[in-house]
Amino acid sequence: MCLSAALTPHIAALDDDRRVFCALAYHGSGVAMASWSGRAVAALSVGAQGAGAAIPAVMATPPRRFTMPALRRAWLRLAYAGFRLKDEVL
Numbered sequence: 697m698c699l700s701a702a703l704t705p706h707i708a709a710l711d712d713d714r715r716v717f718c719a720l721a722y723h724g725s726g727v728a729m730a731s732w733s734g735r736a737v738a739a740l741s742v743g744a745q746g747a748g749a750a751i752p753a754v755m756a757t758p759p760r761r762f763t764m765p766a767l768r769r770a771w772l773r774l775a776y777a778g779f780r781l782k783d784e785v786l
Contacts, residue, residue, distance in 0.1 A: 699723060699775060700759040707733050707755050709740065717741055721759060724779075 700706060700721035710716045717740055719733035736751055762768050 699772065701762050702757075702760055704754050704757075704759075705729055705733065706757070706759050707736055707740075707751050708758065711758075 698721045700723075703723060705719070705721050705723070705725075707719045708717065710718060717737045719730070719737050722729040722733075740751070762771060764771075
């Protein structure tokens with residue numbers, strides 16, 4: 697499970713090397729989102745134009761850095777516990 701601070705997936709080329717692409721932070725929608733993201737990254741990597749290469753702006757926005765990164769694991773444990781409670785209630 698990969699979470700981002702904004703709770704949105706991310707697809708883009710890396711800033712350090714524009715030939716390397718990433719797709720991450722699916723928030724539990726991994727199978728469907730990874731399939732869609734894989735096609736989108738493939739289209740980006742070959743410079744395709746059109747609907748196949750269109751990445752929604754919210755997914756193209758770089759993920760925010762976590763507040764107090766030294767506490768990242770504690771934040772994630774808290775998030776997992778919160779989502780577990782939410783799942784049990786619903």
